[in-house]
Amino acid sequence: MxxxxxxxxxxxxxxxxxxxxxxxxxxxxxxRDGAGKLVPAHFISNVxxxxxxxxxxxxxxxxxxxxxxxxxxKFQGGKKGDEITVxxxxxxxxxxxxxxxxx
Amino acid sequence: xxxxxxxxxxSSLVGALAAIGLLGTEQALAQAQPWNKAAFEAKNLAEVVKxxxxxxxxxxxxxxITAPDIAENGAVVPVGVASKIxxxxxxxxxxxxxxxxxxxxxNIPAGTEANVxxxxxxxxxxxxxAVVKAADKYYVATKEIKVTLGGCGG
Numbered sequence: 001m002x003x004x005x006x007x008x009x010x011x012x013x014x015x016x017x018x019x020x021x022x023x024x025x026x027x028x029x030x031x032r033d034g035a036g037k038l039v040p041a042h043f044i045s046n047v048x049x050x051x052x053x054x055x056x057x058x059x060x061x062x063x064x065x066x067x068x069x070x071x072x073x074k075f076q077g078g079k080k081g082d083e084i085t086v087x088x089x090x091x092x093x094x095x096x097x098x099x100x101x102x103x
Numbered sequence: 104x105x106x107x108x109x110x111x112x113x114s115s116l117v118g119a120l121a122a123i124g125l126l127g128t129e130q131a132l133a134q135a136q137p138w139n140k141a142a143f144e145a146k147n148l149a150e151v152v153k154x155x156x157x158x159x160x161x162x163x164x165x166x167x168i169t170a171p172d173i174a175e176n177g178a179v180v181p182v183g184v185a186s187k188i189x190x191x192x193x194x195x196x197x198x199x200x201x202x203x204x205x206x207x208x209x210n211i212p213a214g215t216e217a218n219v220x221x222x223x224x225x226x227x228x229x230x231x232x233a234v235v236k237a238a239d240k241y242y243v244a245t246k247e248i249k250v251t252l253g254g255c256g257g
Contacts, residue, residue, distance in 0.1 A: 065206055
């Protein structure tokens with residue numbers, strides 16, 4: 001099981017500010033190991049953030065997103081105490097879902 | 104505003120399944136995962152936009168790319184894109200001189216600000232493009248980021 005995400009969601013006057021830090025190798029598939037073999041690509045391909053059953057952001061990522069990816073955005077309609085859910089899926093089918101409460 | 108059709112398309116499976124409670128939200132989400140392989144394998148701006156289903160994007164001053172002028176470490180380059188174009192539907196971040204140009208794409212539903220930030224890898228000094236789709240038209244903004252240490256060595 002991959003490591004948990006760190007999620008911070010804060011209610012602000014102009015919307016809910018969401019910051020997510022995921023733990024993932026994000027291997028590009030371009031790099032060679034010590035023996036000169038290509039290291040196979042391993043990266044998060046999809047990220048979905050939902051609030052109250054509604055998707056507030058979805059993303060498709062390639063291997064050019066940096067290791068341990070960071071994501072920040074803002075959405076309307078959330079309030080303090082609500083729960084948001086962040087899910088990622090990588091190109092090997094591994095997935096991780098974490099929840100956070102809006103502060 | 105999204106039209107009803109687009110809304111239904113983008114959220115039908117997730118929304119419907121979650122709404123009727125057949126599946127937990129996470130499971131529903133995990134099953135609806137489009138990934139535009141053609142776009143991620145494209146080598147330049149024109150190919151990416153074509154793979155996304157658009158044609159020549161128009162330059163726009165309403166798109167702001169927030170990123171350092173000089174990135175010391177190409178493995179971690181913070182990039183933010185904000186679009187003031189009304190009804191922004193998607194935001195894509197491209198790096199011209201990376202092996203594959205497209206780094207990340209974001210779908211912006213109604214109610215979410217067209218202002219996202221993430222961190223990307225850059226192999227070398229390059230132009231970074233932000234491609235925004237709004238009302239089914241494509242717009243682009245460009246910013247050059249100088250990289251002193253490439254991000255491909257790991």
